[in-house]
Amino acid sequence: MLDEEKCWQAVLARDSRADGRFVMGVRSTGIYCRPTCPAKRPARERVRFFITPAEAEAAGFRACLRCQPQRELEPQMEMAQRACRYIEANPDADLSLAALGAEIGVSPYHLQRTFKRLIGVTPHQYAVAQRRSQLKASLKEGETVTNALYDAGYSPASLYANADAQLGMTPATYRRGGEGMSIAYTIVASPLGRLLVAATERGVSAVSIGDDDASLDASLRREYHSADIRRDDAMLDPAAAAILRHLEGQQPHLNLPVDVQATAFQQRVWQALRAIPYGSTRSYSAVAQAIGQPTATRAVAHACATNHVAIVIPCHRVVRENGDLGGYRWGIERKRTLLANERAGEKF
Template sequence: MTIAPSRREMLRARRSRDSAYDGVFVVAVRTTGVFCRPSCPSRAARTEHIEFFRDPASAERAGYRPCRRCRPRESDGGAPEWLSRLLERLRREPGARWSDADLRAAGVEPSRARRHFRRRFGMTWQQYARRWRLLEAQTMLKRGSRLFEAGRAGGYRSDSGFRDSFSVAFGRTPRRAREVDPVVTTLIESPIGLLLAGATDRGVAVLHFDEGRSRTDELAELSKRLGAPLLPGHHALLDAARRQLGEYFAGKRRLFDLPLDERGTPFQKRVWRALQAIPYGRTCSYADIARAVQSPGAVRAVGQANHRNRIAIIIPCHRVVNANGQLGGYGGGLWRKQYLLDLERGVARVEL
């Protein structure tokens, strides 16, 4: 069974330049012979001149060439090569301070890095690197390092500058670093679009689909809901989540073996545990979940708890449907819900 957004939905995504669909499909224009990402800032072509492809490779096989403005090949199959180089260097030298000259020396045009990081991470490369350094500094402080040691390792030349930056990012002074448990974030590619993933030392705390909004607004809302700062960085649980999600989408994994950091009310947590008990490839109704948590009259509250789930797929809220068997709602879009259900039934593939 072929699952993809409808042509009407893809046209809407292109007209609104919806970045939530970047990596899900590309838009090709017959009159120019060019294909773009859905969010490309170039002027949209007339509807009758547009066709859609699952990925850049399919568009190129049909004779189209990639847009030089939005660089659609970079949104397919993972991070562009230059980004991988930058992140690897950041892991090796977390205290390094980056200037535009440093980027050019690394073979990356600063304006290109700025656009890419603002689009995907809601900040510039320099801001991203600074927050990464702050996360490393907080880890040092929690392990007992002194203030000036953590600040210097984070690339700060003065204690006051380090204190100010740390307080903005964490909402606490460095001396209270042990009180803060930030959510470390990254982006994970999937066949149905980017996933924003976040983890703490307790477990995976965030996994949800790109909603096409400003990344800055999205991160601010999540930080408020989780009651913790969100900072980009590396975490072993995010590596494990990336691997297990890859296995899931390849049809090779039915259960996730990851600790979870669920943040919600006791009732919401009971609902989320009930969702995890729904067998792979099966569905149930909201009323079924209400009975499972011994609150048969709380169907509406169950629906609200389902909506509040911030760890999609791993806590499988997509397996809950209406009592009449219809899909109901889904924060990631009904076509994604249908894809996940069909994937688990062994019949899903995305093809345009």
């Protein structure tokens, strides 16, 4: 039996420990979500709780595209990530395996093995690197650190070799060049120029804007040089149509699932970008603060500049402190147009 009041408290707190214990169906939309879904929380009286996704589906609810509640959590990856977040937030705490294990709720042995396997370094090595990078950041060497990180290629081995550069962290699943990925794409006409939309079976992996199809095609193949890439207009039609509606101001909330290769740091930046409401902007430093790394302004700018998924991850909503537009990977005029259209069409 579910204690509905406790479930609702977990939803209000977006308590990650509740993930996997129950899902919530929202009567008005017919969608069911994880307790931690980043979408706007529904009104309490519209919510029904279910222990499993199967029960929610049996009751007629469809899975949310954004939090994908039907997908199994990867509990070990989740545990390792919680350990990373704890180490980052508590650099001065006792970070011995025993203390960290007690904090995370796993045995020291299990923590050491799992963390090393998934993150590529031990918790101790991670903590040491974290302290160094924080020191460097406070010395305003953020740019060098970050550039070194981005140049490092992110494999766990190179990450440890460049432990100084460890501003972000790579999931062990990060694969360079999209190796083993199967990517389908389409190119359509849009108000901003030719629009390429590419996706894996898990979500949108690239959206780019350009003047001609050949260069869009070439840059996709460069970015994911080891992936299996094919054109599939029919498969990508729904995603492309959603983006076009969004560009026309008809669909302010673009909740397409994304599947991008990224470091944990980039992931955090991109999540923060997706939280910027349609029609608004944030400064690079505001985003740095939002992810809890106020000194990482340049690293945030770099993450924006390396965003693979235009519009869906709205890096165009990040501007300079003084209101200047800053940069845009797909051309500054397109950024200007996007922002002007959003301000003109803003509706909720």
